[in-house]
Every structure is written in C-alpha cells, then in structure tokens.
Amino acid sequence: xxxxxxxxxxxxxxxxxxxxxxxxxxxxxxxxxxxxxxxxxxxxxxxxxxxxxxxxxxxxxxxxxxxxxxxxxxxxxxxxxxxxxxxxxxxxxxxxxxxxxxxxxxxxxxxxxxxxxxxxxxxxxxxxxxxxxxxxxxxxxxxxxxxxxxxxxxxxxxxxxxxxxxxxxxxxxxxxxxxxxxxxxxxxxxxxxxxxxxxxxxxxxxxxxxxxxxxxxxxxxxxxxxxxxxxxxxxxxxxxxxxxxxxxxxxxxxxxxxxxxxxxxxxxxxxxxxxxxxxxxxxxxxxxxxxxxxxxxxxxxxxxxxxxxxxxxxxxxxxxxxxxxxxxxxxxxxxxxxxxxxxxxxxxxxxxxxxxxxxxxxxxxxxxxxxxxxxxxxxxxxxxxxxxxxxxxxxxxxxxxxxxxxxxxxxxxxx
Numbered sequence: 001x002x003x004x005x006x007x008x009x010x011x012x013x014x015x016x017x018x019x020x021x022x023x024x025x026x027x028x029x030x031x032x033x034x035x036x037x038x039x040x041x042x043x044x045x046x047x048x049x050x051x052x053x054x055x056x057x058x059x060x061x062x063x064x065x066x067x068x069x070x071x072x073x074x075x076x077x078x079x080x081x082x083x084x085x086x087x088x089x090x091x092x093x094x095x096x097x098x099x100x101x102x103x104x105x106x107x108x109x110x111x112x113x114x115x116x117x118x119x120x121x122x123x124x125x126x127x128x129x130x131x132x133x134x135x136x137x138x139x140x141x142x143x144x145x146x147x148x149x150x151x152x153x154x155x156x157x158x159x160x161x162x163x164x165x166x167x168x169x170x171x172x173x174x175x176x177x178x179x180x181x182x183x184x185x186x187x188x189x190x191x192x193x194x195x196x197x198x199x200x201x202x203x204x205x206x207x208x209x210x211x212x213x214x215x216x217x218x219x220x221x222x223x224x225x226x227x228x229x230x231x232x233x234x235x236x237x238x239x240x241x242x243x244x245x246x247x248x249x250x251x252x253x254x255x256x257x258x259x260x261x262x263x264x265x266x267x268x269x270x271x272x273x274x275x276x277x278x279x280x281x282x283x284x285x286x287x288x289x290x291x292x293x294x295x296x297x298x299x300x301x302x303x304x305x306x307x308x309x310x311x312x313x314x315x316x317x318x319x320x321x322x323x324x325x326x327x328x329x330x331x332x333x334x335x336x337x338x339x340x341x342x343x344x345x346x347x348x349x350x351x352x353x354x355x356x357x358x359x360x361x362x363x364x365x366x367x368x369x370x371x372x373x374x375x376x377x378x379x380x381x382x383x384x385x386x387x388x389x390x391x392x393x394x395x396x397x398x399x400x401x402x403x404x405x406x407x408x409x410x411x412x413x414x415x
Contacts, residue, residue: 004380005032007064007075008372009057009177010188011168013042013211013234014327016056017369018064020072021356023377031356033068035060044211044230045080045185047167054174061175067357074178076372079125079168080185080212082230083161088130089113091153100145101134106153113155123165125182126158130222141221156223158184180376185209186216186226188371191378193325193349193364194218203320206305206338207368208328210234213301217314225312229304233328236297243293244285245276254290255331261298262333263291298334302341309342321345327365 003023010017020033037060041052061072091113095105110127118124132140133152143151160182169179189207190199199218207214211232217225236259241251258272266288273282305322309315321344324335329348339346350363351370361370 005070006373006376006380007072007177007180008077008369008376009061009075009172010078010366010369010372011042011053011057011172012039012078012080012209012368013045013232014209015039015365016060017366018057018060018072018075019361019369019373020064020068020070021373023380024355026377026381028353028355029373029377031354031358031361033064033066033070034357034360035062035064035067036360037063039210041171042211044082044232045209045228046083046164047171050167050171053168054171057171058175061177072177074180075172076180076376077168077172077182078185078188078368078372079160079165079182080209080214080228081160081164082212082228083164084125084158084184084226084228085122085160086156086158086226087116088224089116089155089157091115091155093151095149095151100147101143101151103144105151106132106143109151109153110155113153114157116157118159121162122159123162124157125160125165125184126156126187128156128158128223130154130156130224131220156226158226181379183372183375184214184216184226185212185228185368186214187223188375189214189325189367190216190218190223191371191374192351192367193323193371196221198320198323201320202314202317204305204309204318204322204344206322206324207326208232208301208324208334209326209365209368210328213305214326215305215308217309217312217318219314219317224314227308227312229301229308231301231304232326233331235301236294236328236331239293239297240290244274244290245278246274247277250274255294258287258290259294260287260291260332261295261337263288263295265333266291294331295337298331298337299341302338305338306342318344321347324348325350325364325367327363329364 006021008019016037018035021029021031023029040056041049047053091109093108131154132143134148186207190205199221202219204217209232213229215227237252241248268288270287271284275282335346
C-alpha cells in the first residue's frame with residue numbers, strides 16, 4: 001500500500017501556504033509540494049473579500065499541485081480571527097461495570113460535555129478532552145479499557161462564528177478542495193513549537209502572525225485555554241508607516257531589515273536612509289527611533305497576552321514559560337521583551353527536522369503550516385487504528401464523518 005499523503009492549507013492574514021507531504025513513518029513525513037502566495041482579501045484572520053481570498057487560495061493550491069505532481073482533493077485548513085471563543089465544560093455518563101470503558105462511552109461523555117448553550121450563529125470547532133475521572137479517580141489520561149461505573153470528562157470546547165467559517169469554506173472550495181476539518185491556529189503551531197516536557201510542565205504558545213496573536217495554554221499535556229487577539233505584525237508596520245510617514249510596503253521592508261523590539265539595545269549613532277512622503281531626497285532616520293515605535297506596540301501586545309493569561313486563572317501554572325512563533329517572532333529582541341513583560345521564560349520556535357522541499361519553510365512563520373501536517377498525520381494514524389464511526393477528537397463539524405475514512409487521505413495522480 002502506498003504511503004498516505006497529507007495536505008494542509010494555512011490561510012493567514014499575510015500569506016497562504018499550501019503543503020503536500022507523504023507519511024514516511026509515524027513521526028516523519030516528507031514535503032512533496034509547497035505553494036506560497038501573498039494573502040489577499042483577508043483582515044485579522046478572517047475573509048473580507050471572498051473573490052480575492054479565493055483567488056489567492058487557488059493560486060497557492062495550484063503551485064503546490066504543480067510541485068507535488070498530485071491533485072489536492074481535500075485538506076486540513078487553519079482558522080483564526082477574533083470570532084474564536086472557548087469554554088471549559090464537564091460531562092458525566094454512567095458505565096456498565098461488567099465491561100471496560102469503550103470508545104463509545106468516551107464519546108458519550110464528550111457529547112455530555114458539549115451539551116452547553118451555543119448561540120445559533122456559532123458552531124463547535126474542537127472538543128478536546130483535558131482529563132478524565134473514573135469513579136472519583138482523577139488524573140486519568142486515557143480511560144479506555146478501565147473498569148468503572150461513572151466516567152467524567154473535563155473538555156475544552158472551541159467555537160467559531162458560523163459565517164466566518166462558511167466564508168472561508170467557500171474560498172477553499174473555489175479552489176476545488178474540500179475542507180477535511182478546521183484546526184485552530186495556535187493548536188496547529190503547538191504541534192511544531194512545543195516539546196512534550198513543556199506541555200506537561202505548563203506553558204503558553206503564542207503565535208504572532210500578521211493580523212492576529214493566537215494563544216493556547218497547555219498544562220499537564222493538554223489544552224486548557226485558547227484565545228485569539230486581533231493584533232499582530234501588521235500593526236507594527238502601520239505604526240512605522242504613520243510614525244515615519246512612509247508607504248506601507250516600505251515600512252514592512254524597514255521593519256524586517258532594521259527593526260528591533262528593544263530601543264535600549266540600539267546604538268544611537270546607527271542610521272538608515274528612507275524617502276518619506278513629501279520628500280524628494282532620502283533622509284536619515286535613527287534606528288533607535290524606529291525601535292521606540294516598534295517597542296511600544298510589542299509591549300502592548302504582550303500586556304494584552306498577560307491580561308489574557310491572568311483572566312484564564314492559570315498564570316501561576318506556567319513554569320515552562322512562553323514559546324513564541326509566527327512571522328513576527330522573527331523580530332529582533334522580541335523574546336527579551338516577552339520575558340520582561342510576562343516575567344516568564346521565553347524562547348522562539350520554528351519547524352525543525354523537515355525533509356523534502358523545505359528550503360522555503362524554515363522560520364517561525366511556517367509553524368502553523370507544518371503543524372497542520374503533523375495534526376493530519378496524527379489523525380490519519382488514529383483513524384487507521386480505531387476506525388469507529390463515533391470517534392471524537394479535535395474535529396470540525398464541516399466534515400464530521402470524514403475523519404474515520406483512511407481512504408480519503410490518498411491522492412490520485414494528475415492526468
């Protein structure tokens with residue numbers, strides 16, 4: 001049997017990245033196709049122009065299909081935006097003591113946890129078990145096969161605005177691709193960014209993209225809290241453009257080339273040349289002035305992150321600190337600012353140990369893209385091992401039944 005192919009589409013505010021990979025083993029895959037395209041019609045993680053967003057996704061998918069030599073039929077798709085919300089819920093079911101706990105019982109417990117009031121304009125994106133309790137015994141990771149009479153589950157439920165999901169689905173389907181399921185950005189990024197030790201000890205993954213900052217708190221190996229903030233790297237670019245009176249594309253270039261998140265690290269004598277609006281000749285600008293503009297916004301972003309951590313109530317349970325990823329995590333000295341504001345250890349993470357067509361995939365801006373492939377690989381293996389029609393997992397309602405069909409992961413050769 002041929003190795004299954006995995007496909008993922010990372011729809012960001014600044015870029016669309018389509019990846020095709022082949023599973024080599026349970027822990028490895030080889031990148032066969034890459035399609036990178038600047039995002040259009042997106043703002044703060046959501047679709048604001050269906051035609052433009054659809055065209056960008058079509059071009060990204062076409063590039064990936066050409067390099068891979070395969071037609072993409074369906075894919076996992078990333079999702080973000082301020083419309084994302086999450087809540088923790090509790091579910092309880094009775095068990096027949098004559099047999100061990102089966103997958104069907106776990107599904108019933110998750111269904112019970114999901115029985116919460118959800119507005120008609122929202123839909124469930126993920127139902128993630130945080131931990132189980134069997135007959136009062138807490139801390140059970142997997143109750144499958146255990147004997148007991150009462151099964152309880154603590155679940156983290158992520159919901160999204162139905163209209164935002166439908167708009168993105170329309171854009172993806174315009175490229176001839178069915179949405180296998182949606183995956184929340186920080187959960188996909190965590191697949192790449194976090195180590196098992198960090199997940200167990202307690203940490204927060206912070207994916208700072210162009211339009212949003214996506215957060216996920218992991219404690220005892222599981223997701224305990226998620227949040228999407230409507231602020232990101234594009235705000236830094238906008239601040240620079242306004243502060244130095246520059247076009248946005250030039251401000252972005254200057255941010256990448258000369259930007260730093262901490263002004264006190266910059267030599268006051270260091271200058272660079274730019275041509276602002278209204279000037280015919282280039283003028284000299286101090287790098288320290290640029291850094292002061294950037295530092296103010298970066299400081300604001302991490303103060304918003306700090307507020308969210310405190311609001312979650314888990315601020316004292318994160319000894320492993322914060323792991324930064326996403327395109328804005330490449331900014332000089334951003335790790336130091338994060339550590340100072342949050343008073344936590346901080347590091348920057350990017351995809352590692354990749355195989356195949358990976359020249360363009362190095363850097364934290366591709367954590368979500370590669371993380372989607374890892375998510376797809378894990379779901380494929382789980383479906384192959386336990387192809388039960390009632391399986392629950394981190395799934396979308398869009399393709400609720402497709403997750404157990406291993407055959408759907410196979411792609412056919414282009415004519």
